[in-house]
Amino acid sequence: MANIDSVRAVGIPVTDQDRAVEFYAGTLGFGKLMDAPMPQLGGRWIEVRPPGSAVTVALLPASERAPSGVDTGIRFTTGDAAALHAELSAAGVDVDELLVWEGVPPMFDFRDPDGNVLYVSQS
Template sequence: MRQSITHVALVVRDYDEAIAFYCGVLGFDLLEDSYQPEQDKRWVVVRPQGGQGTAILLARAAKAEQEPFIGNQTGGRVFLFLNTDDFWRDYTRLVAEGVKFVREPKTEDYGTVAVFRDLYGNLWDLLQLREGHPAAG
């Protein structure tokens, strides 16, 4: 059996502001943006540039009970992990783009990591896994 996770849903306030941040600031590719009139929503999918794996579905909060989860999908824990082949290149670029890092870069046994907030407040790890790490690909 072969399975994979193709999308992870991220609850957002607004499609266009989310696209502007994830594509314009983080540099992700916009894979799909299609309107679904029967549900009055859009199917918006982004993925890190050059990425081949899991993509993010930008899912606008459609009900009042979903709104409190915008920016807090994991109760304050790091939610997503953006792995890079050059930590310092991407860290420097993101700082220049105004991305707010809440934990400064440090070297761990598994690699180099820093934590940043997205436009809604979700916490992300920017990391470069050490060579030979099982998840390094």
């Protein structure tokens, strides 16, 4: 029987792909792996990836079927949530409070320029 054996990419709908690349690559430090015209999507197929990650993030043109400004459910990890929280805050990223609870890794959520919600927890 055939089965699914991995996750290649998760998609995030964005209204301005150039602005999204600047945020994900420039502000978050993701590497850009692919940027190809994809007229059937109304824009380009762009994939970025956190350093060392096997899973990529596809920055897809927002549409009626896939609007921007959503809770993506995507959870990233970092070795130091407090330091990353401080850096993103200093860079002007819309971040929420750093949550630190007994027995739970520190975590926070933030929004990209389109208002898409993303999460970070300490690994």
